[in-house]
Amino acid sequence: MVLKLNLRFIFAMGLYYGLYTITRGFSYVIASMSLPLTMLFLIGIISRGYLLKYAVIGGFISLISTNALSSAGDASFLRLELKFQDLLVTTRITRIDYMLGLMLSYLFFSLPGIVIYAVIGVVLNLFTAFRAFVLFLIMLSLLISETSLAFMIAGMMKHIRNVWGIVSILSIILSVIPPIFYPYTYLPKYVLYILSISPATPGSVIAQGVFGMQPFNYVMLIILIAETAFYFVLGMNFIKWRES
Amino acid sequence: MIEIYGLNKIYDNRVEALKKITAKISKKRTAIIGRNGAGKTTLIRILSTQLMPTSGYALINGLNILKDEEEIRKKVSCIPQEARPVGLLTPYEHILIYLTARGYSFKNASEEARKALKEVNLWENRNTPADELSGGMKRKLFVAMALASNAELVFLDEPTTGLDPLSRLEVWTAIKGLGSDLVLTTHYMEEAQSLADELIFMENGTIIKQGTAEEVLSEFKGKVRIESRKPVDNWKKAGGLYIKYVDSEEAHEYVKMGYDVKQITLEDLFFKYGVEIES
Ligand SMILES: Nc1ncnc2c1ncn2[C@@H]1O[C@H](COP(=O)(O)OP(=O)(O)O)[C@@H](O)[C@H]1O
Ligand SMILES: [Mg+2]
Numbered sequence A: 001m002v003l004k005l006n007l008r009f010i011f012a013m014g015l016y017y018g019l020y021t022i023t024r025g026f027s028y029v030i031a032s033m034s035l036p037l038t039m040l041f042l043i044g045i046i047s048r049g050y051l052l053k054y055a056v057i058g059g060f061i062s063l064i065s066t067n068a069l070s071s072a073g074d075a076s077f078l079r080l081e082l083k084f085q086d087l088l089v090t091t092r093i094t095r096i097d098y099m100l101g102l103m104l105s106y107l108f109f110s111l112p113g114i115v116i117y118a119v120i121g122v123v124l125n126l127f128t129a130f131r132a133f134v135l136f137l138i139m140l141s142l143l144i145s146e147t148s149l150a151f152m153i154a155g156m157m158k159h160i161r162n163v164w165g166i167v168s169i170l171s172i173i174l175s176v177i178p179p180i181f182y183p184y185t186y187l188p189k190y191v192l193y194i195l196s197i198s199p200a201t202p203g204s205v206i207a208q209g210v211f212g213m214q215p216f217n218y219v220m221l222i223i224l225i226a227e228t229a230f231y232f233v234l235g236m237n238f239i240k241w242r243e244s
Numbered sequence B: 001m002i003e004i005y006g007l008n009k010i011y012d013n014r015v016e017a018l019k020k021i022t023a024k025i026s027k028k029r030t031a032i033i034g035r036n037g038a039g040k041t042t043l044i045r046i047l048s049t050q051l052m053p054t055s056g057y058a059l060i061n062g063l064n065i066l067k068d069e070e071e072i073r074k075k076v077s078c079i080p081q082e083a084r085p086v087g088l089l090t091p092y093e094h095i096l097i098y099l100t101a102r103g104y105s106f107k108n109a110s111e112e113a114r115k116a117l118k119e120v121n122l123w124e125n126r127n128t129p130a131d132e133l134s135g136g137m138k139r140k141l142f143v144a145m146a147l148a149s150n151a152e153l154v155f156l157d158e159p160t161t162g163l164d165p166l167s168r169l170e171v172w173t174a175i176k177g178l179g180s181d182l183v184l185t186t187h188y189m190e191e192a193q194s195l196a197d198e199l200i201f202m203e204n205g206t207i208i209k210q211g212t213a214e215e216v217l218s219e220f221k222g223k224v225r226i227e228s229r230k231p232v233d234n235w236k237k238a239g240g241l242y243i244k245y246v247d248s249e250e251a252h253e254y255v256k257m258g259y260d261v262k263q264i265t266l267e268d269l270f271f272k273y274g275v276e277i278e279s
Helices: A007-024 A026-046 A052-081 A084-089 A095-109 A111-123 A129-156 A161-175 A189-195 A200-210 A218-238 B040-047 B069-075 B091-101 B106-119 B135-149 B165-176 B189-195 B248-256 B267-273
Strands: B002-010 B016-025 B029-033 B055-060 B076-079 B153-157 B181-186 B198-203 B206-211 B223-228 B236-238 B241-247 B260-262
Touching: A007 A026, A007 A095, A007 A111, A007 B091, A026 A052, A026 A095, A026 A111, A052 A084, A052 A095, A052 A111, A052 A129, A052 A161, A052 A200, A084 B076, A084 B091, A095 A111, A095 A129, A095 A218, A129 A161, A129 A200, A129 A218, A189 A200, A200 A218, B002 B040, B016 B040, B016 B055, B016 B198, B016 B206, B029 B040, B029 B189, B040 B055, B040 B153, B040 B181, B069 B076, B076 B135, B091 B106, B091 B135, B106 B135, B135 B153, B135 B165, B165 B189, B181 B189, B198 B267, B206 B267, B223 B248, B236 B267, B241 B248, B241 B267, B248 B260
Parallel strands: B029 B181, B029 B198, B076 B153, B153 B181
Antiparallel strands: B002 B016, B002 B055, B198 B206, B223 B241, B223 B260, B236 B241
């Protein structure tokens, strides 16, 4: 099977549903930045600047995770309340186009936060071109893997009211427990591997390695790549494109 | 043309929403009428390849819903029941997203969006976020999407439910502007008569009648409906009333007895065939 993407649709979703809604719904953008910014503040104060680097690098990862979480609610809303997904099923796009279109819109939606963090990172002199590039790739894998999980949840929901409880549990797994804001070496090895079920864990470990904060861990690189592919396929199968 | 062969749908909760339906829909505009729960939405979602049937199949202009979904989706547009626009997006953006999904270039999509929005009288509001549109405008937006799609066949599932009478008329006008074949569902009888050449009356997962308004009402020809608020032996209970059909010549007898006499309308299909839900 050849994969034919409808790039126009994906771009239109990114542009209209992601980029334009930033200006119209800025309160959502602020909400999506509140957790990483709070962490930045707290960690900076409590560690007296010692862990500030973790807060900044973790902030990038947390931004994507937070948005991925709200995308579970968003994708459920589009499917169950607006019937937007059904509307698009009877068109030429595939479920992959739909997923990628929404992912691009969530990425665009995260841009204001990413810019803020990038500025802080530049001020603290954290970046080289290589580091920035790897960080971007990590964020991309997290976007794909975590929003795929969100699509899976959205596909399994029968009522929108059920989604919020699941999201709050998922938020702990995706964005609180994993070593996003603290050195991954604080964790016993086996705990680290258990936590790596959440893509945020390998993502953070790789980031901390590349930014020279902790030793680089190759196993986590393999885990992140594998999880990105695995969760994407999972999302594809559960998104309920043509219902049975 | 839609040919339906033994279409059956049993949901996970064991509800049999369609009971081996076989039918042919060949008129330009068809209205499926029936009460809530009759199976209209299930039928539409199966025909527009959103939902798999449990058994049976259907052909849409010769294409099999089980095998040719890709081809069917190019030719068919379906506006789901209770579809709502995305609050932050404008009518223009909705149509652009929808048309790019249907394979249009941005240039063509933009041109079609302009035409469709003018046609349904939404051009003035093309840049208003959908949150700020009235209920009628929101529905017209969806009709505009179907219009702009230039699909061969359009399905509209309850396009006017919940609208006030004036908004409903506006949506009707928009629907009349559709050039494609049309299948719509409704439980408003005057809507079915105003918009469709043929009616299909569904109840309880089956098709009970199909034809013009006159044809589906042929069994009531020359009759009137007698209504009583109090129970009468052997009269049918229908929505809090007790009813009976008699030849119109006998009507005056019942008037003398103090009963109400009513002309036959399409609603009588509901009264006659509706399965009374006991409470
Ligand atoms: N997703 C579903 N799961 C289980 N039962 C359903 C589902 N959708 C509809 N039903 C049931 O199937 C029957 C037909 O519903 P539907 O096709 O929506 O009828 P209508 O559109 O005529 O109101 C109803 O009894 C309804 O409760
Ligand atoms: Mg319905």
